[in-house]
Amino acid sequence: MKAALFVPCYVDAFFPEVGIATLELLERLGVDVAYPLDQTCCGQPMGNSGCRDDAKATEALFVKNFGGFDYVVSPSGSCTHHVREHLTSIPQTKAVKQVRERTYELVEFVHDVLNVREFPWAEFPHTVGLHNGCASLRALRTAKMSEIAEPAFSKPLDLLSKVRGIRFAKPARPDECCGFGGTFSVFEEPVSAKMGYDKVSDHHKAGAEYIVSADMSCLMHQKGCAERLGLPIKFIHIAQILNGTRE
Amino acid sequence: MKRIDHSEASSKFIKATDHLDFHDKRLWDLRQKRDRESGALPEWEALRSLASAIKEHTLTHLSQYLEEFERNAVKNGATVHWATDAAEHNQVVYDILRSRGARTLVKAKSMLTDECEMRPFLTNRGIEVMETDLGERIQQLDDEPPSHIVVPAVHKLRGDVARVFADTLGTDRKNSDVHYLAESQRRHTRPYFLKADAGMTGANFAVAETGSVVVCTNEGNADLSVHLPNLYIACIGIEKIIPRIEHLGVFVRMLSRSALGSPITQLTSHFRAPRKGTQMHIVLVDNGRAERLGMADFWYSLKCIRCGACMNTCPVYRRSGGLSYGATYSGPIGVIIDPTFNLRKYSALPFASTLNGSCTHVCPVKINIHEQIYKWREVIAARHQLPFVKQEAMRVAGKVLSSPKLYRAAVETTGAGIEHLPRFMMYNKLNAWGRQREVPTAPPYTFRQWYLKNRADRGKK
Amino acid sequence: MSSRDEILARVRRNQPAAVALPSLPVFAQPAGPAIERFKAGVTRMGGKVVDPPADGIEALVERLFPDAKVIASAATEVRGNRALAKAQPADLADVDVGIVRALFGVAETGSVWLTDRQFGVDSLGFLAQHLVVLLDPTRIVGSLHDAYRDAGAFDARYGVFMTGPSATADIEGILIHGAQGVRSLTVVLAAP
Numbered sequence: 001m002k003a004a005l006f007v008p009c010y011v012d013a014f015f016p017e018v019g020i021a022t023l024e025l026l027e028r029l030g031v032d033v034a035y036p037l038d039q040t041c042c043g044q045p046m047g048n049s050g051c052r053d054d055a056k057a058t059e060a061l062f063v064k065n066f067g068g069f070d071y072v073v074s075p076s077g078s079c080t081h082h083v084r085e086h087l088t089s090i091p092q093t094k095a096v097k098q099v100r101e102r103t104y105e106l107v108e109f110v111h112d113v114l115n116v117r118e119f120p121w122a123e124f125p126h127t128v129g130l131h132n133g134c135a136s137l138r139a140l141r142t143a144k145m146s147e148i149a150e151p152a153f154s155k156p157l158d159l160l161s162k163v164r165g166i167r168f169a170k171p172a173r174p175d176e177c178c179g180f181g182g183t184f185s186v187f188e189e190p191v192s193a194k195m196g197y198d199k200v201s202d203h204h205k206a207g208a209e210y211i212v213s214a215d216m217s218c219l220m221h222q223k224g225c226a227e228r229l230g231l232p233i234k235f236i237h238i239a240q241i242l243n244g245t246r247e
Numbered sequence: 248m249k250r251i252d253h254s255e256a257s258s259k260f261i262k263a264t265d266h267l268d269f270h271d272k273r274l275w276d277l278r279q280k281r282d283r284e285s286g287a288l289p290e291w292e293a294l295r296s297l298a299s300a301i302k303e304h305t306l307t308h309l310s311q312y313l314e315e316f317e318r319n320a321v322k323n324g325a326t327v328h329w330a331t332d333a334a335e336h337n338q339v340v341y342d343i344l345r346s347r348g349a350r351t352l353v354k355a356k357s358m359l360t361d362e363c364e365m366r367p368f369l370t371n372r373g374i375e376v377m378e379t380d381l382g383e384r385i386q387q388l389d390d391e392p393p394s395h396i397v398v399p400a401v402h403k404l405r406g407d408v409a410r411v412f413a414d415t416l417g418t419d420r421k422n423s424d425v426h427y428l429a430e431s432q433r434r435h436t437r438p439y440f441l442k443a444d445a446g447m448t449g450a451n452f453a454v455a456e457t458g459s460v461v462v463c464t465n466e467g468n469a470d471l472s473v474h475l476p477n478l479y480i481a482c483i484g485i486e487k488i489i490p491r492i493e494h495l496g497v498f499v500r501m502l503s504r505s506a507l508g509s510p511i512t513q514l515t516s517h518f519r520a521p522r523k524g525t526q527m528h529i530v531l532v533d534n535g536r537a538e539r540l541g542m543a544d545f546w547y548s549l550k551c552i553r554c555g556a557c558m559n560t561c562p563v564y565r566r567s568g569g570l571s572y573g574a575t576y577s578g579p580i581g582v583i584i585d586p587t588f589n590l591r592k593y594s595a596l597p598f599a600s601t602l603n604g605s606c607t608h609v610c611p612v613k614i615n616i617h618e619q620i621y622k623w624r625e626v627i628a629a630r631h632q633l634p635f636v637k638q639e640a641m642r643v644a645g646k647v648l649s650s651p652k653l654y655r656a657a658v659e660t661t662g663a664g665i666e667h668l669p670r671f672m673m674y675n676k677l678n679a680w681g682r683q684r685e686v687p688t689a690p691p692y693t694f695r696q697w698y699l700k701n702r703a704d705r706g707k708k
Numbered sequence: 709m710s711s712r713d714e715i716l717a718r719v720r721r722n723q724p725a726a727v728a729l730p731s732l733p734v735f736a737q738p739a740g741p742a743i744e745r746f747k748a749g750v751t752r753m754g755g756k757v758v759d760p761p762a763d764g765i766e767a768l769v770e771r772l773f774p775d776a777k778v779i780a781s782a783a784t785e786v787r788g789n790r791a792l793a794k795a796q797p798a799d800l801a802d803v804d805v806g807i808v809r810a811l812f813g814v815a816e817t818g819s820v821w822l823t824d825r826q827f828g829v830d831s832l833g834f835l836a837q838h839l840v841v842l843l844d845p846t847r848i849v850g851s852l853h854d855a856y857r858d859a860g861a862f863d864a865r866y867g868v869f870m871t872g873p874s875a876t877a878d879i880e881g882i883l884i885h886g887a888q889g890v891r892s893l894t895v896v897l898a899a900p
Binding site for chain 2: 714719721722753798818852865870877882888889
């Protein structure tokens with residue numbers, strides 16, 4: 001089983017530690033991981049802006065880089081959702097369809113494909129607020145969303161709950177969107193910032209020392225908000241906790 | 248036609264912190280009440296699927312059901328009119344009033360009449376129109392459109408209402424007790440009900456099987472509007488048709504639970520035929536609905552039963568207020584309907600969304616709202632209605648992100664200068680991200696650089 | 709071409725591919741006697757439910773509304789002091805208490821079903837300051853599905869499910885009873 005690691009552009013540029021933790025975690029779990037060196041981006045910024053023409057070349061490059069693997073794994077729910085649902089500006093050849101359906105978000109991959117629940121090397125003796133980004137939650141369905149009357153389930157919680165020492169804070173609005181929304185964060189900045197402020201304040205009030213998520217894009221926005229507000233709250237990607245980061 | 252600037256309007260809304268706080272909390276509370284109701288019915292998700300399927304069936308057979316509805320309405324003694332657009336709707340209504348010498352009209356809430364801008368049309372022709380729904384009345388007196396389709400004045404605090412009523416109804420400006428204000432409106436409106444020449448309602452549902460008009464209110468103002476005057480006009484969008492009475496068992500169960508988190512509205516009124524010696528007129532209105540029916544990606548929006556659940560759950564709507572959308576229909580449903588009324592004017596609205604999808608999953612008729620929002624963005628980009636700045640940014644992004652070399656050049660230098668820039672250069676009006684957030688600090692290496700240093704022995708592609 | 713023809717033609721042209729009409733399943737009812745669920749429903753929506761007193765409905769009305777001057781009854785078994793037979797809708801503006809008999813109730817929501825025949829004069833249910841509704845306790849159906857399954861009950865010129873009194877929360881979400889219609893609704897569980 002050969003997997004390719006897809007590192008989102010903003011992780012590559014701003015949060016390489018998340019990519020590193022993802023790679024190390026997958027290696028620890030016995031996965032043969034390749035990292036296509038010419039990868040760039042999934043095309044979501046253009047796709048989400050409706051700019052199909054501008055997305056074409058980036059999408060084609062993605063398929064070129066990630067063709068031929070059994071799995072493409074990414075520490076990003078929103079990028080994974082984009083590849084699976086919206087990589088549609090280019091002709092849908094067999095190769096394109098294959099890459100699209102083989103792309104997995106990290107939690108999905110570890111939980112559903114590798115079927116792992118225990119991470120004996122992990123210890124995180126802190127109170128964390130779990131943030132399920134909207135793409136992970138509602139599009140990839142990694143946990144029950146509050147909107148739907150269905151039995152409770154949570155893949156990220158399944159993975160985190162056995163980590164030694166971890167405690168969970170309970171924010172008042174656990175699955176309200178945090179307001180990142182890609183280019184929304186810039187073009188609708190007033191509402192975006194307000195949503196971010198509300199989100200981090202909610203977690204802080206609930207006692208979270210860290211906010212953990214499978215989506216670094218959400219955390220990047222929340223971190224920016226928390227720092228401006230002066231809230232003593234830290235941000236960490238789920239890959240880092242599962243990989244054994246202590247703080 | 249000037250593009251509505253939702254972001255600018257939202258900025259003003261957010262600055263009024265007391266109003267913003269109340270607005271957000273009140274609508275989130277309605278969302279939570281909805282959750283309690285939906286959680287209490289084991290068949291909730293089955294009902295959503297049923298409601299969606301009944302609506303899709305009806306819409307795909309709409310001409311047949313419209314004709315059946317008309318046949319039965321006429322059999323009941325109602326007169327049925329058809330209006331292709333807003334202008335014709337207003338003219339038809341005016342002609343009905345004029346033919347009966349009607350000068351005063353009391354009306355229940357109808358988003359359709361707001362959509363058609365009926366009130367100013369009638370007022371300019373000497374008809375006195377009184378909104379009787381408390382929220383709509385407040386807005387009418389304040390010369391402001393409704394901001395929410397179920398709770399029209401949700402953006403106002405009691406002090407605002409006290410001011411409006413003091414200026415228009417002569418109430419005590421210093422008394423903002425809500426009971427006092429509601430009682431004042433009740434007493435003020437009563438004489439109008441008793442004297443009005445005509446009454447008007449919209450329709451939540453129009454039943455083809457019986458020609459019945461079903462109106463759901465909590466106040467009872469629809470009933471008062473119909474039972475007192477000798478002339479009743481029901482204005483109905485053609486998408487409100489449902490096939491049979493038994494289907495009300497699905498829709499009435501879902502409407503108020505979705506809208507307000509109560510099992511049913513206080514009054515669920517079924518108007519079928521006029522009282523002896525009075526007239527009942529029904530105006531069936533198209534105004535772009537038939538056109539929308541033919542839009543493969545967007546016709547599902549016609550399933551809407553106007554519950555407002557999407558507005559209550561939308562984190563953007565709650566923090567910007569309905570008026571910031573500049574249209575009769577705001578919030579998520581507005582975002583996917585309004586571009587059909589005017590693409591350019593409403594071209595920014597589909598971007599007033601994070602695509603989080605909450606709206607889609609609270610919608611009682613399973614409209615795929617967030618997916619339609621995504622599709623509208625593609626339409627707007629394809630028709631060159633994006634703001635120039637965004638268009639250019641995407642063009643440049645498309646070039647950089649499709650070239651490994653250009654991409655690497657961009658990210659590998661992103662860090663280089665940033666930490667040395669003085670704050671005033673990083674954080675200024677041009678950097679929207681930095682207005683209320685700190686910018687991420689650039690790390691000493693990118694992931695790729697780390698990988699080449701630490702895993703290069705793997706001989707990868 | 710008339711507007712009607714134009715609209716119908718446009719609709720026909722644009723109708724998407726047919727979707728089948730689903731049949732309505734019968735959903736299981738929650739546990740517990742319908743009468744208890746009905747009472748809880750009425751109370752939750754701001755109404756009251758009482759058993760018929762030994763001394764009769766008129767006496768009950770006097771007790772509940774001691775200051776009431778005008779009492780109009782459309783229920784044959786209860787006397788009021790305002791005749792309805794020839795009343796015009798607006799004549800009932802001064803009615804303090806209206807008395808009607810409902811055809812049936814709905815346990816799921818705490819609703820009572822009334823038609824133009826039950827009201828005598830339609831406006832009675834809305835101009836009266838207070839409404840007293842007589843309901844046979846054996847005529848309570850389980851859910852709105854049950855109610856709407858019998859299309860015949862909806863033959864009336866006008867019908868309404870009343871659930872508690874008139875209400876609004878349009879100002880700051882504060883609940884008000886007696887928004888435009890009746891200020892109170894009392895259901896008396898009396899067989900006819």
